[in-house]
Amino acid sequence: MGRGTDENEDPMSGHGEPAPLTAHPGNALSGVAEVPGDKSISHRALILGAMAVGETRITGLLEGQDVLDTAKAMEAFGAEVEHLGPGEWAVHGVGVGGFAEPLNLIDCGNSGTGVRLIMGAMATSPITVTFTGDASLRKRPMGRVTEPLSLFGTQAYGRAGGRLPMTLVGADDPVPVRYAVPVPSAQVKSAVLLAGLNAPGQTVVIEREATRDHTERMLAGFGAEITVEDHEQGRVITLTGQPELQPQAIAVPRDPSSAAFPVCAALIVPGSDVLVPGIGLNPTRAGLFTTLREMGADLTYENERTEGGEPVADLRARFSDAMKGIEVPPERAASMIDEYPILSVVAAFAEGRTMMAGVKELRVKESDRIDAMVQGLRACGVEVDEGEDWFAVTGRGPGSVPGGGVCETRLDHRIAMSFLICGMAAKSPVTVDDGGPIATSFPIFRDLMGQLGARVTEG
Numbered sequence: 387m388g389r390g391t392d393e394n395e396d397p398m399s400g401h402g403e404p405a406p407l408t409a410h411p412g413n414a415l416s417g418v419a420e421v422p423g424d425k426s427i428s429h430r431a432l433i434l435g436a437m438a439v440g441e442t443r444i445t446g447l448l449e450g451q452d453v454l455d456t457a458k459a460m461e462a463f464g465a466e467v468e469h470l471g472p473g474e475w476a477v478h479g480v481g482v483g484g485f486a487e488p489l490n491l492i493d494c495g496n497s498g499t500g501v502r503l504i505m506g507a508m509a510t511s512p513i514t515v516t517f518t519g520d521a522s523l524r525k526r527p528m529g530r531v532t533e534p535l536s537l538f539g540t541q542a543y544g545r546a547g548g549r550l551p552m553t554l555v556g557a558d559d560p561v562p563v564r565y566a567v568p569v570p571s572a573q574v575k576s577a578v579l580l581a582g583l584n585a586p587g588q589t590v591v592i593e594r595e596a597t598r599d600h601t602e603r604m605l606a607g608f609g610a611e612i613t614v615e616d617h618e619q620g621r622v623i624t625l626t627g628q629p630e631l632q633p634q635a636i637a638v639p640r641d642p643s644s645a646a647f648p649v650c651a652a653l654i655v656p657g658s659d660v661l662v663p664g665i666g667l668n669p670t671r672a673g674l675f676t677t678l679r680e681m682g683a684d685l686t687y688e689n690e691r692t693e694g695g696e697p698v699a700d701l702r703a704r705f706s707d708a709m710k711g712i713e714v715p716p717e718r719a720a721s722m723i724d725e726y727p728i729l730s731v732v733a734a735f736a737e738g739r740t741m742m743a744g745v746k747e748l749r750v751k752e753s754d755r756i757d758a759m760v761q762g763l764r765a766c767g768v769e770v771d772e773g774e775d776w777f778a779v780t781g782r783g784p785g786s787v788p789g790g791g792v793c794e795t796r797l798d799h800r801i802a803m804s805f806l807i808c809g810m811a812a813k814s815p816v817t818v819d820d821g822g823p824i825a826t827s828f829p830i831f832r833d834l835m836g837q838l839g840a841r842v843t844e845g
Contacts, residue, residue, distance in 0.1 A: 406845050407802070407821035407832070409809025411789070413839040414657030414705070419648035421834065423448040423473060423638035424666050425827050427696075429456050429499050430576070430604050431636045433507050435477030436465035437484075437583060438608055438631035444475045446638035452497035452826045459504050462488035473638075482631060483584040487513035491551070494519045496752060496797065496826045499573055501550070502531045506577025509540040510560035510584035518551040522752050522797035522823075528552055530569075531577045537563040538581050562587040562627060566619070569747065570720040572597035572670075575623070579605065579612075585627040594620040597720045598670040603695050607634055639666035639698050643724045644828045646674055647803050648838060650728045652703035653683050654735040654811040656785065660838060663700040664693075673722030674729060675701070681709045681736055707784045709736035716744025723747055727804040730759045734768045735811060736781035746775035752823075753796035762805050765791030766816060790814035799823040803831055810840050 423446040433456065435442030447453065449472070457475070461467045464486035466478035480486070485508050492515055494501035501517055505528070508515055518524065529548030536542065538560045544552030562585045567574050575591050579601055582589025602623060605612050611626035645665045652660035667675070667687070678685050684706045687699040711733060722729070726742055733740035748755040756777050760770045767788030769780040789812025795802040802818045809816030824831050832842050 402822060404820035405822045406817055406819055407806060408815050408817040408843050408845065409806040410815045410841040410843065411810060411812055412841060415648070415652050415655050415810070415838040415840060416659050417838045419645070419660055419662045419834055419838060421640050421644040421648065421662060421665070422450065422828060422830065424641040425450065425452060425643065426499065426598060426600050427604070427638050427666070428453045429503055430600055431638060432456050432460050432467070432477060433503055433580065434604055434608050434631060435633065436460040436463060436479050437482050437507060438479040438633045439481045440479060440633035442477045442479060442633040442636065444477065444636045444638065446473045446640070447475050448638070448641065448827070449473065450825060450827045450829050451495055452500055455493065455495040455497060456500040456504065459492045459494065459500070462490065462492060463508065479631070479633065482628060483511055485511045485513060488515055492517050494523060496520050496523055496799070496823065498523060498526055498752070502528070502573040502577050503580060505531055505535065505554055506580035509535040509554060509556055509577070509581040510538050511556045512558045514553060514555045516551060516553040520797065524550045527750055530571065530574050534563065534565045534574065534578050535581055537565065538585055540581070560585040562589045564590040566592040570595040570597050571747070572601070576601040579623065579625055582625045582627050583610065583629070587627055589625045589627060591623045592620050595717060595720050596621050596670055598668065600668065607695060608632055637693055639693055639696050640664045642666050642671050642674070645701060646725050646728050647807055647828070647831065648835065649675075649685065649701055649703040650678070650732050651807045651810055651835065651840065653678065653685070653706045653709070654732060654784070656705050658703070658705045661700060661702050664698055665701050667697045667699050670721050673718045674725035677712070677714055677718065677722065677729060678732065681712050681732070682706060683709055711736050711738035711740040711779070711781050713741040714743070719744045719747070724800060727755055727759050727800045728807060730763065730777070730779050731804050731808045733779035733781050734763060734766070734787050734808070735784055737783050739778055739780050741776065741778045743776040745777070752798040753801060755798065755801065758794065758796050758798060758801045759804070762791060762793035762801070765793055766808060766812060785811070785813070787812045788814060789816045792817045792819060795820045795823060797823050799827045803828065806842055
């Protein structure tokens with residue numbers, strides 16, 4: 387199951403030697419872009435499958451390294467995880483409260499979602515677990531999760547600043563909690579809900595702004611007693627603890643965060659027309675596509691339908707030479723937080739200024755994504771301003787971005803892919819210093835873009 391660690395890997399970087407990639411301008415993009423399964427849903431399917439009793443069958447699972455690391459973690463907790471074929475997996479769960487204590491460290495690689503959700507899932511079981519990750523993940527703050535988990539009775543011991551490696555001692559006698567999430571975070575909300583599964587009584591999570599709701603939807607699908615209500619204080623989620631979760635057949639929709647890359651490439655590369663089928667359009671995830679349409683993008687939804695409780699459509703994106711800069715509503719940030727890097731690239735090819743505010747969460751992602759995009763866009767000849775929780779791109783218009791920059795990816799897959807898309811539409815090629823991190827979420831990115839007509843070369 388999963389991929390072993392190459393003996394030549396640098397354990398500090400999480401993958402091998404840096405692998406520079408260069409995207410070249412030129413060909414119009416056309417064809418069908420079959421992007422991988424949704425990463426958020428893939429993580430949750432494995433974890434809840436491991437907490438159910440019996441066999442959960444999953445199709446369309448994203449087989450990027452982040453998700454494979456979660457699969458290995460579920461095995462370490464005692465679940466049987468079986469790879470049946472491309473995207474097809476079976477998980478034989480151990481039930482709520484049935485996690486065994488792992489024999490070794492749980493290495494979550496590059497995945498903030500993986501480590502925070504797994505922490506929640508084990509927090510109310512009487513086991514002790516030590517978590518680690520790659521150099522990027524070890525810089526990310528875990529206190530935002532361990533603080534609410536401590537309310538259940540969980541203890542956490544980590545490095546200064548609440549960073550990995552970190553040992554969690556699960557609660558022997560957990561109590562239910564009521565927790566208002568201080569900043570919009572689906573990871574924190576989900577960790578608390580997963581911990582609440584093995585606590586008696588009702589665990590309540592309150593969020594002022596709605597974040598992606600895959601956990602709530604999937605918990606209901608597995609048979610948990612969960613309600614979601616809108617009140618004056620926000621969205622109130624109530625979970626009744628200690629259910630017996632029922633195994634499910636889960637078809638993972640295709641990832642909107644991955645779809646963003648071929649969609650945005652088609653919008654800015656002259657002459658392009660790309661269809662991206664089967665994309666999840668959960669309203670808590672679709673903020674980018676709403677924003678692009680407000681900018682004047684030629685982006686349409688075709689064959690709208692529901693699959694596995696999630697809204698799905700085929701996206702058709704065509705080159706759009708009349709896009710205008712806009713002010714993105716700050717309250718939309720939670721529904722598109724991972725898409726601001728690629729949006730800022732599109733903004734560079736629009737006319738006028740695009741303002742992106744309320745995005746301080748980007749400072750603590752796989753990298754400081756605001757700083758990474760600001761520096762890289764400037765290296766490509768684009769004017770960018772920034773503040774602590776905002777950045778603004780002054781667009782140069784279609785075909786007017788000079789390019790020619792060498793951009794630092796900082797072990798961040800989305801930064802790497804965003805600048806490669808930039809290079810496909812700029813006047814001169816754009817190089818990223820390391821394309822290796824792309825494998826964490828979108829291992830077929832380069833092949834897929836090549837099939838559409840893009841030219842991405844090594845070095």
